[in-house]
Amino acid sequence: MAYIKRIIIVALLMLNQATVLKAEDGHALWLRNHSAIKVNISSTVRSATVDLAIAELRNGWLGKENMTIKLNLTKNPSIKRDGFQLEETAINARTELGLLYGTYELLRRQYLNLPQRNVISNPSYSRRILNHWDNLDGSIERGYAGSSIFWGNTANGLNITNQDREKWKAYARANASIGINGAVLNNVNASAKILSPAYLEKVKAIAESLRPYGIKTYLSVNFSSPVLIGKLKKADPLDPLVKQWWKDKAAEIYKLIPDFGGFLVKANSEGQPGPQDYGRTHVDGANMLADALAPFNGIVMWRAFVYNPSPEDRTKQAYKEFLPLDGAFKKNVILQVKNGPLDFQPREPFSPLFGAMSDTPVMPEFQITQEYLGASRQLVFLSTLWEECLNSDTYKNGKGSTVAACTDGSLSKTDFTAIAGVANIGNDVNWTGHTFAQANWYAFGRLAWNNKLESKTIAEEWLKQTFLDDKEKKTDANFIKTIQEIMLDSREAAVDYMMPLGLHHIFAEGHHYGPAPWFSNDKIRPDWTSVYYHKADTAGIGFDRTRSGSDAVDQYHEPLSSTFNSLSSCPEIYLLWFHHVPWSYRLKNGRDLWTELCIRYDHGVQQVRSFQKNWDKIKGSIDSERFAEVQSKLRTQSRDAQIWKDACLLYFQQFSRREIPFEIERPVHDLQSLKELTKSRDYE
Amino acid sequence: MAYIKRIIIVALLMLNQATVLKAEDGHALWLRNHSAIKVNISSTVRSATVDLAIAELRNGWLGKENMTIKLNLTKNPSIKRDGFQLEETAINARTELGLLYGTYELLRRQYLNLPQRNVISNPSYSRRILNHWDNLDGSIERGYAGSSIFWGNTANGLNITNQDREKWKAYARANASIGINGAVLNNVNASAKILSPAYLEKVKAIAESLRPYGIKTYLSVNFSSPVLIGKLKKADPLDPLVKQWWKDKAAEIYKLIPDFGGFLVKANSEGQPGPQDYGRTHVDGANMLADALAPFNGIVMWRAFVYNPSPEDRTKQAYKEFLPLDGAFKKNVILQVKNGPLDFQPREPFSPLFGAMSDTPVMPEFQITQEYLGASRQLVFLSTLWEECLNSDTYKNGKGSTVAACTDGSLSKTDFTAIAGVANIGNDVNWTGHTFAQANWYAFGRLAWNNKLESKTIAEEWLKQTFLDDKEKKTDANFIKTIQEIMLDSREAAVDYMMPLGLHHIFAEGHHYGPAPWFSNDKIRPDWTSVYYHKADTAGIGFDRTRSGSDAVDQYHEPLSSTFNSLSSCPEIYLLWFHHVPWSYRLKNGRDLWTELCIRYDHGVQQVRSFQKNWDKIKGSIDSERFAEVQSKLRTQSRDAQIWKDACLLYFQQFSRREIPFEIERPVHDLQSLKELTKSRDYE
16 A cells, blocks of 8 residues: 555656646746757856856757867957857857857757857847836836836845846846847836935846846936935036036946946936936037946937927927937937837837937837837737838938948947847746747847847747747747747737828827827827827828928938828838828729728738637647637737727728728727727726 | 898708707607608597597508598408408408507508508407516616616606606507507516505506507516515415405406406516415416406416426426416416526527417417517517417427417417517617617517518518608618618527527526626526536537436427437437537538537627628618617627627537637637626626
C-alpha cells in the first residue's frame, strides 16, 4: 500500500510540475525558456554586461554542441556605436554592450534558423528610448496594463523590494534583447517631486538595475520645478538663480547616477508650465536645461507637441512654433516630434517638422501604448504604422528624404540621433495587457535598432519566439502565415472601422476608446472636440487644409504640398485629412464618398470577424491560455468594431442624408443608445 | 400687414394639422381613418350594436357612392351563431352582433379590394376570448406594453374617468372588428379582491363599455375567495357553506352584469389554491363553480396547466391528471389547454390533451403576449405558430383529427366551443409595445373566428390595413411582399436563434427574455431550471421522452407515438424534445447534430439581419414614425439574436467538445460575460 501511495504522490508531483511548465502567462515575452545545448565561451573582457552575455549564451545556445564562441572587442570600422559583427565562432563589437546585443541577435538567429555568418548590424539611432507616462502614484497615463513597475507600488512609493529589482531586471533584459538603451521613468506631465532627493534615491536604484543591460535612465522634468520643490519665486529660464538651481540639480543627479541620460520636457503644452510663462521662448527654456546637463554629457529632449487655443488649425501649430527656432538650440538639445502633426491617430500623414528643421536634430516619438488604437483590448500591430511614417518621403533634400533619413543622421551626418516610444508596459503579469501588445513593444525596439526592417519580418520573428517552442512547432508554417497576416492587416482594419479615408480624432472624450463623432462642447476649446476635425455637414465631410482652407499643405515640401492640395491627386488614405469632400464625390474606384465610407467601415468589421475565424483555426498550435485570452479579446474587438461602424455611419448619415448601401450589413445599434454607451470606456 | 399675418397663421394651422394627420403613433391599429364615400343605410332593427354597425359603415364605406346597403336579421340556416352573409347590397345575420361583424368584414373587403358577393362567414368557436393577465395594482404579468387598461390607473384603482371609458370602447371596437367576443379582465393568478363589491362595480362599468361591441366580460377567480374575502374558514368545494358562498357571489355578479360570461380558474397550479388543498379533485372544484354559474348560463374555464414538483416529466403531468376525469365535469365546464404540453415555448409539439378527452370540451389557450418570444422588442409573428398547432393532427378519430377539429366542435358536434389568447395589450399608445405585436392580436382574433385561415392571408390583410392608406399605396406590392415574408419567416427565425431542433425552456430565470441554458439552482424544483430540459452532456443533448425515457410519446395516439418514439422518424423540428441525441448523430441533410445546431443558431442571426435589410429597403413606403420604431427594434433583435447564438453555442460547446464550424461567424461574446449580462432583461 505504501508503495502505491508513493507512486500516486510522485505522479501527482509530476502532474503538478507539468502544469506549471505548461502555464503560459506571457510574462516571458519573446524570451521564453527552452532547453539549451552546451557551449564554451571565451571572452577577452569581463564586466557586468559581458557576464550577462555569457549567461545568455549558456542558457540559450542552440548551435553545435560543445562549440567555443569568442566574445571580442574590436575596432573594426564597419561596426558603429553599439553595433556588432557575428562570425561562425565569434561575436565582435566595439563596446561591451555591443557584445550583449550581438549575443541576443545570435541566439535569435539560432532560434529562427537564420544564417549568422558575417552579419554586421549597427543601430539606426544612437538613443532608443522608452517614454513611460508613469505617475508617481503608480497610475499610468494612457496605460492599459496595470500600474507602474517603477512607482507607487508601496505605501510611500519609495520603498524598494527584491521583487521590484527582479522586475526591473527582467524589464531591462527584455529591452536589451531588442536594442532599447534608454528609459524615461516618469510621465511627461511631470510631477516636480521626481527631482526631490527621496525620489532621486529611487531613480538611482532603478538605474543600477538597468545599467548592466545598457539602459540609460532619463527623467521627465516639470519646468516649474525650481518653484515647486526649490525655494525660488519663479522658473524664468533667463533668471540666474533659476539657471543655478538646475545646474545644482544636474550635479546632484549625476553624483547619484553618473551615466544619467538627460531630461525630457513637455513645456507650454496642454497646461504644462514652460518658458513662455515668462515671455521666453522654447529655445530659452531648452538651452538653459542643456547648459545644466552639458558638463555631464546629458541631453535635453524637448517635445514639439505644442498647440494653443487659437483659431489656427491645430495641426499647423508645432511647425509654426518651432521652424523659426531652427538652429538656435544648444548642441545637446533634440526636438521630439510625434509621428503625425496631430496626436497618434490611427492614420495621419507624417509631421511636416521632420522635413523642416535643418540645424536642429529631430527625433520621432511613436506611441506604443494604444491610446487611440483600442487600448489593450484590440489586436492592432503598430509596426506597419511606424513603418509607413519612417518610409514617408519628406522631399527635404529631394526624393528619398524619408522621415527615417531625416532623423537617423543619414541626411544630416550627425551622430546625435534618437527615437522614442511611449511604453505600453505595466504591472500586469504579461506586461502589456494584450499578448499582441507585446509585439508592439518588440517592434518598436527592432525598428529603433534598424529602421529599414519590414513589419512582416518583425511579425514573423516575434510570433516564432513568442509562441513556438520546439523544433516541430517552429516549422508550423500555417500558424505563422495565418497570424502574421492578421498582424499585418490589423492596423488597416482599425483604420477602417474607426477612421477611414483620412478621418481623425472622432474619439469619445477622455478615454479615447470608443467613437464619439458627435462630441462637441461649447465649454472647451474647439480642437478638443470631434466636430472640429470631421466638419461634416450636408455638403460633405473633412477638414479643408488646402490652400483655400487652413493651408496646412504648404508646411510640406513640393511636390507633396501640391499633391495633397489637389483633390484629385491627394492619396485617398488622407482624403478627409486635407479636404472637405462632397458626399457625391467619386473616388478612384467609382464609388461616391458616402458609399465608400460605409463600405470601409463595414470592411473593418468584416476584417475583425475574419481575424476571429483565423485565430480559432490555429487552436492547438499554441498554448491554451494565450489562445483563450486572445480569442476573448478578439470577440470584444469584434463587438467594438461594430459599435464604431454603427456610431459613425448613423451619425454621419444625418449629414449625408443618403441610405446606407444595401450590400452591407445594417447597423445593430441606435445612435442615441450609442451616445450613452460610449460615455464610459467600459461598454460591457 | 394684417393680411399677410393672417396668411401665415392659416399656413401654420394647416401645417400643424398636416403634422397631426401624418403622425402615426399606432393607436389606430388596423382601423386607421381614411376618407369614406357617402352611403345610405337601411336597417329593420335598431340597437346599440346596430347603431355601431351603421356608424362604421358611414365612416368607412369605400363602395359605390350613394348606394343603399341594408342590414337584415335573417334565419338563413347557413348562417351560424354570430355569423353573417354579405350580399351586393345587404348584410344578413341571425343576430345584431352578426350585423356588426358583417359590417367589419364588408369594410375590410372594400379596403382590400376583395369581392363581397355571397360571402358567408361563421365563427369557428362560439367563445373567442382574450385573457388579460392584469393585476389589480395595474401591473401585467408578462405584459410588455405598459400598465393595465383596466386596473390601477388611479390611486384606488376603482375611480373611472371618461378617458378610461374611451379607451375601453376603442379596445372593444378593435376586438369586435376581428370577432373577439369575450375578455377575462384579470390575471389567472387571481386576487380574491376582484370579487369584492367595490371591484365588481368597476367590472360592471367595464362590461357596459364592452357590451355594445358584443364583448362578454369574464373574471379569473381565486379558489380561496370564500376564505380570503368571505368569512369562511375553508374553501373546500364539497362544503355546503362554500357552495352557498359561490352561489351568492354568482347571483351578486349577475345582478350587476346580466350577460356575465363566467369564471377562468387556475387551481392547484404553481402555488395557486385549489380543491386538492382539501383532498378534492379538479372535478369537485370545477363542478362546484359550474353549479353556481349554471342558473345564469355562466361557464367555467378550468385550466389544465398543472404540474407538481414530482420526478415525473413535467410535460406529462396535465394529461395524467385530467384524462381520468374525462366525462365527470358538468356541462358548463370547459378545459383550457395551452397549445403545447410545456409552456408557450417558441416551438412545442401540441398538447396530447387535445386528442385525449372524449366527453369533456377542451379549448386551446394561445399566448399572444411574447413571454418566451422576445417580449415587445422582437418582431415575431405568432400566427404561424398557432396555425401549426391548429393543423397538427392528433389522430384522435384517425387521420384528420386536427387540434382545430378537436376543439371547434367538428369532431364532437358540440356548440360549446371556445378559444383563448393571453392578451398583449397595455396602456402604451400603440397598445402592444411593438407595432408588429398588433399583428399577433389581430391574428389571434382572425384565427379564433376562422381557424382555417392561412397566416399569409392574415399577414397581408393586417399589413395593408395597418400601413397603407391610399389607393396608390394599397397597391404597393413590393412593400407587402417584402414585409409579409419577414412576418412569415419571423417565428422560424426566433426558433433558430433561440431553441432550434426541439430545444425548449433554456431561458433566463424570471424574465424569460434572454438565454440561460446554464441555469440550474439546487434550491428550486428541477423543472424550473434549464438543465432539466436540455440535459446536455458529453454524449449528447435533449430530453429522452421515448419509451426508454419518460415515455411522453405514448400520450399521443398512434401513429404519432411511434413516429415520435423513433429517432429516425421523429420530425427533426422536435428532435431534442423527444430524444437525447449523440453529438455525432447524422441528420437528414448529412450534417452531424453539433454542426447543424451551430448552423441553425447562426441562420437565426442571419435571418434577423436580412429582416433589417429588407425593412430598410421599404423606407418611404410607410410613415417615418413607425418605420423608425421598427428599424430600431430590429437592431435590438439583431443584437439579441447574436447573444442567444453565442450563449447557447459557447455553453453547449463545453459538452460537445467540438469546434464551431468555420463556415459560420464566430461568437462575439464570452460565456462568462453573457452569464452576467442576461441576468437582467435590460441588456443595453
